[in-house]
Amino acid sequence: METSLDKSAIATAGATRAAATPAAVGQAQRTVYSVLGAISFSHLLNDMIQSLILAIYPMLKDNFSLSFGQIGLITLVYQITASLLQPLVGIYTDKNPKPYSLPVGMGFTLSGLVLMSVAPNFGVLLVAAALVGCGSSVFHPESSRVARMASGGRHGFAQSLFQVGGNAGSSLGPLLAALIVIPHGQRSIAWFSVAALVAIAVLTQIGRWYKQHPATKKTRGAQAGHPALPRSKVMLAMSVLVLLVFSKYFYLASINSYFTFYLIDKFHLPVQAAQIHLFVFLAAVAAGTMIGGPIGDRIGRKYVIWVSILGVAPFTLLLPYANLFWTGVLTVVIGIVLASAFSAILVYAQELIPGKVGMVSGLFFGFAFGLGGIGAAVLGQLADATSIAFVYKVCSFLPLIGVLTVLLPNVEGRKAKA
The missing domain is CATH 1.20.1250.20 (MFS general substrate transporter like domains)
Incomplete structure (x- = not known):
């Protein structure tokens, strides 16, 4: 059964396969609110999970008798994978569009969450943090691309709506950590797998829209109308x-x-x-x-x-x-x-x-x-x-x-x- 996202988005972006036809151009220029809402919601879930990890440091410190240096190492591993990999992911997908990379990236986050909930030692915590960071590295450049594709030319509006979802998620993470994880312990981290699974389902639908969008078939130089500067x-x-x-x-x-x-x-x-x-x-x-x-x-x-x-x-x-x-x-x-x-x-x-x-x-x-x-x-x-x-x-x-x-x-x- 098709979701409402499928119906509205596919009707907007995928009626024809030829990107150069007038119909395809018209589709590419139409603001697709269903996709923008879905990618913003996914951003909320992604950043909620990211901020949740940072908020449970005090619990992890007590559970594993970690030093502040070890806490800093968790942050370092997470930030290296979440920050430094993002441009590399973006460079690759600019040349090779991957419509279903978003749910795959969220799969890394899901794996990191589950692993962190059962981690028996510090080394496994580092691996879990790296997996969550990898999920973020895939999510942000590709979801920003989707927001631009769905903007219908209103690029600033689309990016703002996308980022509001992330801001909301970042504020929810510490609150949910205080209400759920801290009282119930490390195992309760796995409960947030439900959020990751919901995000995977939504991002899979977005991937179907992304695959049929005319911009996916364009060459690299044709994606913007502004002349190149020196x-x-x-x-x-x-x-x-x-x-x-x-x-x-x-x-x-x-x-x-x-x-x-x-x-x-x-x-x-x-x-x-x-x-x-x-x-x-x-x-x-x-x-x-x-x-x-x-x-x-x-x-x-x-x-x-x-x-x-x-x-x-x-x-x-x-x-x-x-x-x-x-x-x-x-x-x-x-x-x-x-x-x-x-x-x-x-x-x-x-x-x-x-x-x-x-x-x-x-x-x-x-x-x-x-x-x-x-x-x-x-x-x-x-x-x-x-x-x-x-x-x-x-x-x-x-x-x-x-x-x-x-x-x-x-x-x-x-x-x-x-």
Whole structure:
């Protein structure tokens, strides 16, 4: 029996086999909301599982009598497989589209979950973490490609919707770990296999749509309409984008990892109240993620990058000196404005290097993921050496890197119409 995803998506993308026919072109230009919703939901399940693993470190430390160094090694193995492999996966699938790679990747995640639930020793934990990381490496570049294919030209909107699913999943992981895994122990990790199985079922349906989409049959150079820029300009622009992602994710690491400690230290808040402030910030990040893409479609990605990186600087510079009320207000503004950047940066980069959606997506998702972990570690060391308040004073200058946006070339041509 065909699902609703099959009916709407196949009707949109697969009525004909010839990519060059007018009907196929029309299908490729139509926004396929069923596929976008499905890939966003899959992103939620994927990132929920990823964040779940990080949230159960205290339990694993007690169960296996691990040192902090061993905990760090688990993180290292996970981040190497989850970050460094993503661009390689993207490069390969740009040349060799693999419609069913998404459910296969989720199969790696499922295997890692099951193995972690029964792991008898530290070595097996490392293997399990590597498997979960491999699943993430396959998922992000390929699912980002699917979102672009289903966008109907609304690339920013599609990437924003896709990323909102990931943000929601990342926030659910620690909550579910506290409610389910911590009270019931290591074996209960296997219960989340149900989420992985659901994701595999959804991603299999997406794979059927992906296989029949006209873009799957196009040559590499035909996937975007923008003329190629000189290699030197492309390299300069990519370097600027990497620095912008650095400023964004290092600053986000300071909030995600240490904001509750900052509130407790400066304003003497109880833990529960500090956590509420962190939740409000994460909600603002989710809102900003959804806002940035559609605005970029309408006015241009470069304007969104200007405002979201450099434009947030006045608020980050004020934050270390604000009272409790204004700290709450400023963090909401910072969350909304700063989170709008990533969709714009990713789509801009995809348009900068036409035909290499997978490579670009893998590079930026992998880099962003890795920076979050590195940022948390570096800022933790800085906080130990100085103070948590000093960390926020230093990080408040990071958005000033956004001034480098002036070096980005115009690759968008005519503005998209919403």
